[in-house]
Structure formats: structure tokens, C-alpha cells
């Protein structure tokens with residue numbers, strides 16, 4: 001394929017190419033060689049048009065009217081974006097990936113971001129090598145866990161409830177203590193709730209001691225799965241089954257939201273959290289390597 005025939009565009013400008021972009025992003029088998037979505041709530045599911053609408057941008061490489069490459073840019077934090085792809089087809093794949101990557105880097109720099117991340121199915125050596133050739137280095141592995149919400153018996157909700165505004169300062173404090181690197185609580189939890197998050201808390205003797213953030217897929221997306229983004233217990237109350245009680249309350253409440261399952265990702269070295277999820281009925285689906293790259 002002659003590289004000078006390749007042009008770059010954005011899916012917003014060529015919406016009729018959505019199906020072709022999705023078909024490139026759908027390649028591979030989950031848990032072996034699939035392209036890991038940079039949208040946590042969509043990880044390990046068949047990519048949909050609604051997923052692409054949630055991306056900050058979707059770059060396309062065109063060979064005349066054929067889509068031969070796609071790189072979706074997913075929001076992650078104020079300083080980082082996550083790449084979903086690049087997915088490339090046919091000959092000159094590495095060169096097309098580089099064209100997309102160079103353009104995506106330029107866009108991220110212009111947007112004021114500081115670095116990039118990408119996730120790669122642990123067993124997908126070809127995609128890992130492609131990302132490494134584009135300047136990424138492996139950071140840590142994370143495990144994808146999932147649990148069915150169907151047929152769930154009404155759980156013990158004692159002490160667990162959805163947070164209201166007056167709970168936000170305590171909930172923010174617990175989440176910030178549990179996740180010092182996360183910007184979930186900035187600027188505030190009201191904004192996150194407007195983005196589709198539900199915040200949960202557990203109180204003991206009137207004191208809030210644990211909190212969590214669960215993402216709903218949103219009204220315009222298929223109702224495939226809820227996503228447990230954050231769960232934390234005050235240091236003083238850890239290892240007393242507080243996390244397990246909060247999670248039981250979350251599962252019972254989420255089951256009412258017409259979502260068949262709930263998923264989450266957890267770093268492979270977080271033994272306490274992995275034990276909690278296994279003890280709460282979650283199963284390990286597959287593993288991804290988190291890679292990071294400077295801009």
C-alpha cells in the first residue's frame with residue numbers, strides 16, 4: 001500500500017465510516033488478542049457506536065474510501081488520555097499506526113495533556129510490540145473482574161445507601177485517601193454524578209467509613225454493564241468486612257438498574273481488593289497490561 005495515498009480524518013467528519021471503524025476495533029478474541037477499550041465501562045465488550053461517541057476523538061486513516069486504521073482517544077484524567085488502538089488493516093500496518101500515533105500525540109499536546117496510557121491484552125504480543133515501537137513501556141498489569149447482577153437475592157443493605165450532597169465532603173475524603181492519584185473528586189462529586197456516576201457510602205454508628213463510585217453506561221448507551229470505578233474503606237476500618245458489606249449493598253442496589261452485570265479493573269498487586277472481589281462473587285475474566293508513554 002502506498003503511504004502517500006493515506007489521509008487522516010476524524011470520525012466526526014466521516015460518521016458514515018462508523019461501521020468500518022468498529023469492525024477494525026472488534027478484531028481479536030477477548031482475553032487473548034482483542035484491542036482493549038480505553039473506556040473502562042466498555043472493556044471486554046463488543047465495541048458499539050455509543051462507545052465511540054464517548055471518546056474524546058476517533059482518528060481514521062483512509063486509503064481512498066477504505067478505513068485502514070483507527071485510533072480512538074479516551075478521556076482518563078486531566079493529564080492523561082488512554083488510547084484504544086491503533087487498529088490497522090492490510091499492508092503497511094506499522095507505518096499507518098505511526099501516522100495515527102503522530103497525529104494523536106500532536107492533538108494530546110495541543111490539548112494540554114502530559115502523557116499517554118494504553119491497555120493491551122496480556123497475551124497479545126503483537127499489539128504490545130506495536131505500542132512499544134510507538135514509545136510505550138509496560139507499567140503494571142490489571143485484572144478485569146465481572147459479576148452477574150441477575151437473579152441476585154435482596155442483600156443486607158444495613159448502613160449502605162446512595163450519597164446525597166451533604167455526604168459529599170466525607171465521601172470525597174475517603175475516596176481521595178484510598179486513591180491519592182485519582183482526580184475523580186475534583187472539581188466535585190456533583191459533576192461526576194452529572195456524568196453518570198452513583199456514589200455509595202456505608203456508615204457505622206453515624207460515621208461514614210467507606211465509599212464507592214459506580215458508573216452507569218448512560219441513557220444513550222446499550223445497558224450492558226455497570227462499572228465499579230472506586231471503592232475505599234477508611235484506614236481505621238479496613239479488614240473488618242466493611243468493604244464486603246458496602247459491596248453487597250452496591251450489588252443489591254445496582255441489580256435494580258436493569259444492568260445484567262457489573263465489572264471493574266484492579267491492579268494485579270492489590271491483594272486486599274482482589275480478595276474482596278473474589279469473596280463477593282466476582283470472577284476474573286482476563287488481564288491487561290497498562291502501558292504508559294511520554295508525549
Ligand SMILES: CC(C)(COP(=O)(O)OP(=O)(O)OC[C@H]1O[C@@H](n2cnc3c(N)ncnc32)[C@H](O)[C@@H]1OP(=O)(O)O)[C@@H](O)C(=O)NCCC(=O)NCCS
Pocket residue numbers: 178179230231232233234237238239240241242243244245265266267270271272273275276279
Ligand atoms: C480494598 C479495600 C476496599 C478492602 O476493604 P476492607 O474493608 O479492608 O475489606 P474486607 O474487610 O471487607 O475484606 C474482604 C476480604 O478481603 C480480605 N482482605 C482484606 N484486606 C486484606 C489484605 N490486606 N490482604 C489480604 N486479604 C485482605 C479479607 O480477609 C476478606 O476476605 P474473607 O471474606 O475471605 O475473610 C480496602 O483495603 C481499601 O480501601 N483499599 C484502598 C483502596 C483500594 O485499593 N480500593 C480498590 C481498588 S480496585
